[in-house]
Amino acid sequence: MKVYFVRHGETMWNKEKRLQGQVDIPLNEYGREMARLTREGMKGISFDIAYTSPLCRAKETAQIILEGRDIQICEDNRLLEMAFGSGEGIGIIEAIENKLEPIYSFICSPEQYIPAEGGESFDGLSKRCTQFLEEVIIPAEGKHDSILVTTHGGLICSLICYIEKLHIGEFWKGNLQKNCGVTILDCVDGNISISNKGLLFYDSALEA
Numbered sequence: 001m002k003v004y005f006v007r008h009g010e011t012m013w014n015k016e017k018r019l020q021g022q023v024d025i026p027l028n029e030y031g032r033e034m035a036r037l038t039r040e041g042m043k044g045i046s047f048d049i050a051y052t053s054p055l056c057r058a059k060e061t062a063q064i065i066l067e068g069r070d071i072q073i074c075e076d077n078r079l080l081e082m083a084f085g086s087g088e089g090i091g092i093i094e095a096i097e098n099k100l101e102p103i104y105s106f107i108c109s110p111e112q113y114i115p116a117e118g119g120e121s122f123d124g125l126s127k128r129c130t131q132f133l134e135e136v137i138i139p140a141e142g143k144h145d146s147i148l149v150t151t152h153g154g155l156i157c158s159l160i161c162y163i164e165k166l167h168i169g170e171f172w173k174g175n176l177q178k179n180c181g182v183t184i185l186d187c188v189d190g191n192i193s194i195s196n197k198g199l200l201f202y203d204s205a206l207e208a
Contacts, residue, residue, distance in 0.1 A: 002195075003137055003147045003185040004045070005156050006065070008057040009034040010179040017092045019103060020152075021084035021119075026056050034180040034202060035064035041201025047071055048144035051136065053079040053151045061180070062150040071148075078132040081152035082125045085118025110171040122158070122168055129158045133192060141187050156183055163194055 009031030013020045027035070042065060050073045052062040062073050087095075087103045095103035102119070105112045115121055140147060157175040160166070160183065166173075177183060177198035184196040 001141045001145055001147070001187040003149060003187060004042070004047075005149045005151060005159060005183045005185065006038065006061060007153050007156055007177050007179055007181050008053075008055075008061040008150060009038075009064075011057050013089075014179060019084055019088055019090050019092060019095070020057075021081055021088040022055065023088050024055050024057075027060050031057070031179060032060070032064060035061045037202035038180045038182075039065045039067060045146055047146050047148045049140075050074065050148040050150070051076050051079060051132075052149070053081065053155075055080060055152070058150045058152065062148065065148065065150070076132060076136070078128040079149065079151040079155060080128075082122075082154040082158075083115075083118065083120040085116045085120075087116040087119060107172070109169070111167070111169040122171065125154065125158045126162055129155055130162050133159070133162075137185075137187060138190055138192070141190065153177065159183070160194065160197065163192055 009027045011025045011031055012028050013025045015028065050062050050066060050071055052058050052073055052075055054075045054077060066073065090103055095101045096107055098104055102114060102116045110122060113122060153176050156177060157171055160175045161171055178200065180202060181198040181200055183194060183198060186193050186195050
């Protein structure tokens with residue numbers, strides 16, 4: 001069984017390099033075009049079922065990719081982006097320049113990250129991510145051949161760290177994929193491995 005984890009298309013906050021977290025920011029028009037091009041690139045994949053984060057940027061990405069197909073799209077709260085509490089909306093460049101800002105360590109030294117008020121820890125993110133794998137994905141083997149999952153950059157990084165058994169300090173190292181990038185998992189006999197990370201089904205030259 002193959003599982004395609006797709007990061008949502010671009011939003012205005014992505015473009016402005018602002019931390020979105022669980023703020024419900026919609027796709028911008030370029031993000032919708034990314035999803036349409038990804039749909040074209042994935043048209044040969046026969047998805048059996050789809051799961052999505054409830055946030056509209058992920059849901060719309062799934063709806064665009066699956067447009068014209070009669071495929072059930074299931075929302076699952078475990079696929080939400082990491083919550084940043086009072087840090088949501090902060091500019092990423094601004095955070096990197098201020099070592100007193102909690103988001104500084106989130107980006108630059110994850111092993112030292114202490115969430116701001118209302119935020120979520122890396123451990124909390126990992127627990128719900130692995131719970132989704134263990135309770136939804138692994139039991140689907142034998143029932144489905146291909147599953148689409150539309151979610152968020154931080155959650156996919158957490159997924160990769162879990163599967164590859166990476167230290168939390170390696171959370172960002174080559175793991176954050178572009179908008180509409182796809183990480184493909186193979187599930188065989190209950191074992192999960194990664195066959196592709198950050199694969200683009202659209203022409204990356206369009207980002208220039």
